Amino acid sequence: MGRSMTPIRATLRPLDLAQHLFEVELALPAEAVAEGAVAALPAWTPGSYLVRDYARFVDRVRGEDATGREEPLEKLDKQRWRIPPAKRGLTLRYRVYGNDLTVRTNHLDASHAQIIPAATFLYLEGQLARPIEVRFQGFPKAWKVATALPEGTAGYLAKDFDTLVDSPFELGTFRARKFTAGGTTFELVFTGEHNGDEDRMAEATRKIVASAGAIFGGFPFKRYVFFLTFTPRVRGGLEHRDCTSLIADSHGFDRPEGYYGLYQLIAHEFFHAWNVKRLHDPALGPFDYSRENPTRMLWFHEGLTSYMEHVIVLRAGVVPWSHTAKELAKCWSEQVQRPGRLEQSLEEASWDAWIRFYKQHEFSPNSSISYYDKGEMVAWLMDAAIREGSRGKAGLPDLFALLWARHGERGLTDADVRRAYRELSGRNPALFWNAYISGRVELDGASLVRAFGLRMEARAPWEALSPEDQKDPQLLRRTRAWTGLVLGPGPSATVQNVIPGSPAATAGLSFGMEILAVDGWRTATPGEAQRLLSAPGPGGRVRVLAADRGRILEVEVPVAESPERTHRLVTETRANAAQRATFAAAYGQPFPRAAARRGRATA
Template structure:
């Protein structure tokens, strides 16, 4: 037994020593950016095997869909000691290079980059955005090895923005301590507008591509406020530096979090609009809050990452949904929204869930697990069969937050849960948490059982008791549609080349029961030609619930009549009113919930 153990230790030691001698470096070039290509060179030295497998991830952490990044790779070649060597594709994202224990291997390949999003790479004559999981490859079994990256900007490009650590004395050269860090560090190359601010003791760089009517001085102040509110919850900011890469386009949106950086999509002309500006700050708050929630405090399934396959978890309602919820708290505490505005925004978020038929079909936990096959692949029936873990998680977070504040008479809130989880599982144990462990922490902080809450709102699809929860904080909620009997077809439509085409049908609506289909062309309603959205036609709005209308459609080139019996509109429209004279108990809950303080 002792001999076997000693032998194992020796083998492990030899293996670790061999890996430590492996050196990996990348060089990034752009010879045809106008054609949307990146030229990659990878140099590996110190290998001792007869062959090495190199792989490209199939997905990007934070975006739960297998995107098959290797589909954009072409022109793959390999040399060993400067001589061409045999290689072959051994799986969809892996190449085997027969190096015959050569000391030095050089791999070259090109990546086509022409997909505009925060999670995919895009290159043109004006700039390059490199989303690292779709750009860099790694030697199989060596994710823990460090690497260097040298970026050679195209002629006329002068700047590189990234969260990677720069190598002193070597321009545009960076280092990553392992491939997880490299894959978590996007790179912007070009002539982006760069400005900085310091908040919570951390230098923040903002790299703006695409122009826009933003006010740099205002952004420096307001983005710093968001940073400081997030840091206040956790008691520390774990970064030495942080990078915002912002892509300003005619219409933009979305973001993707990284360990010490983020990529944001924004509309270049909306900064001067009060609503557009606040929407941008909400996006900043969402992605920055991920610095703690997901990038460090994470579900156990989300790390170490398996870059070859899906990484399933039932806890995206915490990872993403709570982050959506906390963007409201951070921007409220930073002074950008009043109590009334924040309460109304949260009520609207609840209404969006209530008005989604799929919320009665799919739970928050199920939505999380099925993200890989449903969330990023919606179809015409998704609204009827699924719910977003973002939107349902936001609502669950709010309910849980108020429930904790109410149970502790304003002494604790969800802030205390998140901070305790961060210190217990990220800092102390160095691992992710399970659903049961998260629930246990909620119960520890609140002092009450959350078994029924979990059954109803996390694993179940029960109706949301929004009046009760808002009431704990002295906020009343009314449904403006309550008591109104409004005729409703339950159909959405779009105009295509002058024709009105059905784009969605709501479950259990008149259109659903009567058999209207997506892609049906609506020709007439009770003989009246259709030129606008069918729900807005006077021939529909002037009717009563129970009336029958005749809808003439064209389906697959054939004309037919469909009889529809109008039903009442089931959707809610929630309006909040904040009590200016709350009871002491309501005031305590409200202050702990929204402001994070007692009294």
């Protein structure tokens, strides 16, 4: 039935580019609506696990019969309309507002149009297999169209709605690059002004593509498009089967780190062409676009991809180890100190992504984790465990290669991942899973030392002071002080978080309170408040005047010694040949030269 289905013909026209408005016309064939139908707009887009209610951007939904006469539509709920029987077919028209430049929402103005299909196209319930042809009319003549969909005589053809949702469009006067690798054509579409070098970006992308493809022995597509959009102070990416949408800061390329961050983003989203778009939990496709589609495996699909982005860019030679080491150490520091690490497992974080990760509140740091960041650290430990268990013969990339060869696009379960882990490491997966994936055991870096010759070195805040500053007893006392108050970045001293069990929590301070004064001194800024809170040093006490919803309260807060630590990743000076070889095999770079050791080391 699917191949013989008459396609829906979709036409998009600008209504007012300055007002970010466009019209969608859907010509529904008679066979699709002869008995009536229900048209619906997705509530979310795959890869971004939050119900976004795209219908809030849609209005003026109306139907016309073959003679142009308006047919009344019944709105059933926030995103569904009942279509009456139409023996000769029906045309739907509606207006869409798009003024949110992210990788998951529509945006159009006088310079370009980014069309996200999930936020744009209605589908017919029970007919997701019906093809859709998309064409554009009335846009500026100088504009071009870029998409991963093939272009036919009647427009761009999606074989079904799932394919359409996975195929964003970019319209405008974008710049384009193209290269081939492994029999596949890769295209880069650059939109927006920036201070970077596009030739440099394109060459790095070519190396990233080769690095990722080598893991799987080639590419599962003949054409792939990278959409790179640049706008100030925004960063993001969203994977699709045959393309990816990326947004980067327009002004981020005045330093090498700006390029490194972009390359990591490119590697992350490109790796998703395998991990999640093809090799995925069956819960993540085919989709129910009307509601949440929960899975307990986002730690695998996102967390392990977050680690693999480092592996790919290092092997590609486009990011130096020194930068990656800082990134890994920063993430480690955050994960071993986030209070929520003791409250939520990776499996739980994956399942609750729809209601917790994308809908954070003040208490979230204390009750939840990120399956991206915690998953990245656990992936690192998993890589180390596989390499240690296999005596350097295999690692996490080999796990993905094995899963791809064995399962491809046929669906992947947690049991499949465990089985592959056991085969490669020779270890019981239950021990690792019970600790780090279904459990909440503290991260242990001992395996990083044994496998790679890498060690996390922890430093207290006062240990980071220069030798000269450490001679100042007043500065040293303030640096050691801690109350557990986290103040927001705004102009006033407003409480953003209170660490559970901290002196501030015991004293009764809470989220949203404004610190007005400490020990009788006015605190107009967060910096002033923190300086006064730390003045007595560990063992001291401060009187805090705070405002809570208009009411004033005064509390006494004890000052403790800071438990906060920062980490840096150092190499073992006595790393043996096996550790050095494992590092080189894992990251495609020689074992780094050991740096001078400082502070207190933790495994």
